[in-house]
Amino acid sequence: MIDSKAFRHCLGKFATGVTVVTCRDAVGRPCGITANSFSSVSLDPPLILWNIAKVSNSLEAYKQAEFFAINVLSADQESVSNHFARSDHTLFDDVDHILSERGSPLLPDTLAQFECQTHEIRDCGDHFIIIGEVVEFRASDHDPLLFFAGQYRRLENPEG
Numbered sequence: 166m167i168d169s170k171a172f173r174h175c176l177g178k179f180a181t182g183v184t185v186v187t188c189r190d191a192v193g194r195p196c197g198i199t200a201n202s203f204s205s206v207s208l209d210p211p212l213i214l215w216n217i218a219k220v221s222n223s224l225e226a227y228k229q230a231e232f233f234a235i236n237v238l239s240a241d242q243e244s245v246s247n248h249f250a251r252s253d254h255t256l257f258d259d260v261d262h263i264l265s266e267r268g269s270p271l272l273p274d275t276l277a278q279f280e281c282q283t284h285e286i287r288d289c290g291d292h293f294i295i296i297g298e299v300v301e302f303r304a305s306d307h308d309p310l311l312f313f314a315g316q317y318r319r320l321e322n323p324e325g
């Protein structure tokens with residue numbers, strides 16, 4: 166038997182960036198969820214993944230979406246991360262965004278964006294793994310927002 170509290174604590178030792186994954190639901194409303202499970206999968210074809218909890222109120226939106234976008238947050242977007250970590254269908258009402266050509270909501274001032282076409286959804290434990298084929302991407306020179314041991318962090322030496 167695994168001690169789930171200790172397991173979560175140990176998983177938190179893996180430092181990550183923070184993303185907001187966006188799509189539009191079946192009636193066209195923009196949805197966004199904060200996620201740090203983002204990872205690259207394949208260069209050719211260009212594939213990425215992220216995981217969504219089966220208990221998420223947004224699950225159906227992402228399961229039916231043909232396209233979604235990964236918005237990689239920059240260092241000063243902690244409040245954006247907290248905003249999209251809330252469960253609420255009106256999260257986009259007061260958030261500045263544009264819709265991409267394919268209809269995915271894109272947030273301003275992010276570090277990077279990956280627009281994806283849903284490639285495969287895998288049922289895995291208490292999450293679904295959502296794999297996307299990248300159809301467009303862009304990057305900026307902002308510093309990243311980091312997440313480590315349950316807390317937001319910033320790079321100590323952003324210039325390297």
Ligand SMILES: Cc1cc2nc3c(=O)[nH]c(=O)nc-3n(C[C@H](O)[C@H](O)[C@H](O)COP(=O)(O)O)c2cc1C
Nearest residue numbers: 199200201202216217218221222223249250251252
């Ligand atoms: C830094 C951070 C990373 C998170 N990563 C994930 C994730 O990868 N997958 C996930 O399903 N939830 C993740 N969450 C939790 C969701 O953001 C949160 O449960 C969700 O927004 C609640 O709304 P929902 O019920 O509409 O999904 C994360 C939260 C934070 C603060």
